[in-house]
Amino acid sequence: ATEVTLDQLAAWLRRFAEIVEQNKAYLTDLDSAIGDADHGANMARGTAAVVTHLDEANTVDALLKKAGMTLVSTVGGTSGPLYGTLLMKMGMATGAVTELSGEEFSKAFHAGLEGLIARGKTELGDKTMVDALTPAIEAFDAALADGADVHAATESAAKAAAAGRDATTPLVARKGRASYLGERSAGHMDPGATSSTYLFDALAEAIGT
Ligand code: ADP
Numbered sequence: 001a002t003e004v005t006l007d008q009l010a011a012w013l014r015r016f017a018e019i020v021e022q023n024k025a026y027l028t029d030l031d032s033a034i035g036d037a038d039h040g041a042n043m044a045r046g047t048a049a050v051v052t053h054l055d056e057a058n059t060v061d062a063l064l065k066k067a068g069m070t071l072v073s074t075v076g077g078t079s080g081p082l083y084g085t086l087l088m089k090m091g092m093a094t095g096a097v098t099e100l101s102g103e104e105f106s107k108a109f110h111a112g113l114e115g116l117i118a119r120g121k122t123e124l125g126d127k128t129m130v131d132a133l134t135p136a137i138e139a140f141d142a143a144l145a146d147g148a149d150v151h152a153a154t155e156s157a158a159k160a161a162a163a164g165r166d167a168t169t170p171l172v173a174r175k176g177r178a179s180y181l182g183e184r185s186a187g188h189m190d191p192g193a194t195s196s197t198y199l200f201d202a203l204a205e206a207i208g209t
């Protein structure tokens with residue numbers, strides 16, 4: 001398909017919540033190695049709250065803004081305001097529509113990522129969620145430019161997110177709690193980059209159905 005519908009976007013956020021819930025203990029294990037062992041609980045609480053509001057929205061912008069605000073207000077950890085900003089800025093970039101073309105979706109992703117990077121004062125290579133999100137969005141764009149449909153583009157994005165996540169393992173963290181460990185943060189996969197990979201796994205699954 002060439003468009004992403006409101007229903008598919010709602011299915012995306014619902015699937016994200018399920019994958020986070022299924023991997024809650026794993027995310028917490030990753031965060032216990034280089035953080036404070038709450039990333040699984042933080043994300044499970046936030047994404048479950050998002051799911052309770054999905055039926056309220058009749059437009060893409062309302063859906064994404066509400067989801068973002070819910071994450072900001074329920075997650076508590078650093079990751080909540082960052083994921084919240086990603087979704088709120090995406091919503092602010094789409095307008096009151098009920099579907100998005102691949103190009104419009106890409107524009108929203110870029111607005112969201114820019115907002116997250118500005119809020120986190122971070123850059124690529126700091127060993128954060130940005131290290132999974134950035135290559136995912138780049139791969140999405142590259143696939144569309146190659147003539148892929150939106151579903152195929154999300155599958156490329158999910159693969160690139162996973163590669164970006166894996167590449168965080170050897171890095172020394174420069175942002176967030178993991179940065180307090182300095183060199184000792186190397187050798188561990190970043191929890192936020194891992195949950196960001198689930199965001200794209202969920203998207204590929206939701207759009208494929
Ligand atoms: P907290 O560190 O407050 O306990 P979480 O454990 O929920 O919050 O989230 C930790 C994740 O947040 C990290 O693995 C990292 O990916 C991400 N993160 C932390 N600080 C930043 C930042 N400044 N910019 C982007 N992502 C960040």
Ligand code: MG
Pocket residue numbers: 031035036037038039077177
């Ligand atoms: Mg934590």
Ligand code: MG
Pocket residue numbers: 036038077078
């Ligand atoms: Mg915490």
